[in-house]
Amino acid sequence: MTSSLLTDLYELTMLEAALEAGTADRRCVFEVFTRSLPEGRRYGVVAGTARVLDAITDFRFDEKDLRYLRRTGLLKESTLDHLAQYRFTGDVHGYAEGELFFPGSPVLRVEDTFAGAVMLETVVLSMLNHDSGVASAGSRMVTAARGRPCIEMGGRRVHEDAAIAAARSAYLVGFASTSNLAAGAHYGIPVAGTAAHAFTLLFDTEADAFRAQITSQGADTTVLVDTYDVEQAVRTAVDIAGPELGAVRLDSGDLLEQAPRLRTLLDSLGATSTRITATGDLDEYKVEQLAQVPLDGYGIGTKLVTGGGHPAPGFVYKLVEREGADGQMHPVAKKSTGKSTQGAAKAAYRLLVGEQARAELVLPGPDEVAEFERELTRELTRADASPEWARTSLRPLQVPLIEAGEPVGPTRPRERLAEARHRHAESVAELGIAADAGPDGPVAIPTLTDGTQAARALD
Template identity: 80%
Template sequence: MTSALLTDLYELTMLEAAREAGTASRRCVFEVFTRSLPEGRRYGALAGTGRVLDAIAGFRFDDADLRYLRGAGVLTEETLEHLAEFRFAGDVHGYAEGELYFPNSPVLRIEGTFENAVLLETVVLSILNHDSGVASAGSRMITAARGRPCIEMGGRRVHEDAAIAAARAAYLVGFASTSNLAAGAHYRVPVAGTAAHAFTLLFDGEEEAFRSQLASQGAGTTVLVDTYDVEQAVRTAVELAGPELGAVRLDSGDLGEQAVQVRALLDSLGATGTRITATGDLDEHRVEELKDVPLDGYGIGTKLVTGGGHPAPGFVYKLVEREGADGTMQPVGKRSASKATLGAGKAAYRMRVGGRAHAELVLPGEEEVAEFERELTAELTSGTSHPDWARTSLRPLQQPLILGGELVETLRAPERVEAARIRHAESVAELGIAADDGPDGPVAIPTITDGTEAARLLG
């Protein structure tokens, strides 16, 4: 299956109308950004870029696609012939996957002719909105977990294909493993899983169920202990497995109170190395509440894979610059209330002071960037500058992803995910947010759209 029909009809009708008007070949710049973050979110986590690149590479109309469109009767034969030859031939620049984003961060910039670039809107937004929604929620959960490993286990709560993408996004932001085998096979995400309540209920007694699980999976397995009576289940499991029992899992009830009781019981039975894992409709706020409880890990599903209450971060795909009738590039943008768009293609930098993220610098056009760099240099050489200027640096955020229709990097899917996982950890560390700050708070750094405002921020 190609990715060409993962789009909205109006992308094709716009293309047809532009071709008939003679404007389809005008050079254009589109940008992907979100106007705001959900309330309480300090940052967003970008995920899905690797999947976007694959979708663009596979965006072509095969015979089956064209037969469907011809039968739908919505396009002319001339347009269908054009689509038969379609290949994206433009450039794509963007933030590295795993990077953090803030309001108005241009996480993706697509350059090409209108007819070449407009068709990508829906598939790009579909992937980035889904994957970044999961990643943004998951990153908060990882911070709240304070180093305790988290398992992604939400595959039964979303569409089967979305489950794979969600597992990928969760691993990218720090989850240790997934229960989803397809994600393990395609992206090499570590997989984890032992037994559910159904396994215990299959047997005539809990002891028989535990004995069978231990015989099959070994003493290092994780035993689910809340099917009947938690205390009795723990005693039975330790009696059968000995102190080498790997872990017990709590899935219901007052997890905090039970964890304290189970830890004391395990220790009294000599199973001091047996871990306690908690599952059961957890999110970052619940994990935060459990921070002082003797738990060793979390299994998180529904609240993760559905974006923690914000399944779509609100990414939009907007035309910000286009070729005019005179052949020059001209900034364009909406002026409507609450949805105004800053025109022109933009460069983005993470402004750091002493290695700590200080602002998101988003400047329209090369001259704005050059002006700020000149001002920074002048301040550093004046001898009277604010002391923070000497510790200031700009980290470029955009990098070439596709040039002339060809992918710049050729990493395999698992390698892309590992690189993004490292990038995300580094970007979060750069913010300096501590787990004790709690999940919610103001946006971590401001987005600045002109160089003089950046100077005022330091002064």
């Protein structure tokens, strides 16, 4: 199956009208960005880029696609002939996957003719919005966990394909493993899982269930202990497995109250190395509340894979520059109330002082970048210049992703995911947010769109 029909009809009707008007071949620049972050979010995480690149390179209309479109009767034969020959041959630049984004960050830039770029809108936004929504929520959960491993286990709460993408996004931002076997097989993500309440209920006694599980999986397994009486279940599990019991899992009840008592009980039974894992409708707020409780890991599902209440970051795909009748490129922007955009293709940088991020610098074209550099030089030579200026640098955020229709860089799924995971950890560290600061707070750094304004941001 190709990715061509993962789009909206109006992309094709716009294409048809542009073909007939003679404007379809005008060079265009589209950008993907969001206007704001959800209340309380300090940053967002770019995820899904690798899937987007695959979708773009696979975006072509085969005979089956064309037969369907012909049956609809909505497009002319000349348009179908054009679609039959379609291949994306343009360029794509964007934030490397795993990077952080802020309001106005141009996370993706697509450059091609109008005919080449306009049809990609829906598939690009559907993947970036979904995967970035999961990653943005998951990153907050990993921070709240303070180094305790998190398992992604939300596959039963979303569409089966979305479950794989969600597991990938969760691993990208630091989750240790997933319960989803398809995600493990395709992306090499470690998989985890032992038994559910149904397994315990299958047996005549809880002891029979634990004995069967431990015999099958070994003493290092994780036993679910809240089917009946928690403390009795722990005693039974340790009696069967011995002090080498791997872990016990709590899936209900007051974790703040239960976990300390459980730790004390395990230690009294000699099971001092047995871990306690918590599951049960967790999110970053609940994980934060458990920071001082003797837990060793978390299993997180629904709140993760649905974006923690914000399933889509609100990315839009907007035309910001296009070729005019004079053959020159011109910035364009909508002026709608509350939805205005800034024209021109933009360059993006992270403004750093040493290793600390201070601002997101989004400048419309090389002239603004040059103005920033001139202003920075002037500030550096001031007699009263702050010593911080000498440690100031710009980290470019946009990298080539597709050039002349061909992907740039690694194409193997596991290699791309490993790079994105590493990049995310480095980008979060640049913000310098303390783990005990709590999940919510103001946007971590401002987005600056003026070179002079940006150069004075350190004063």
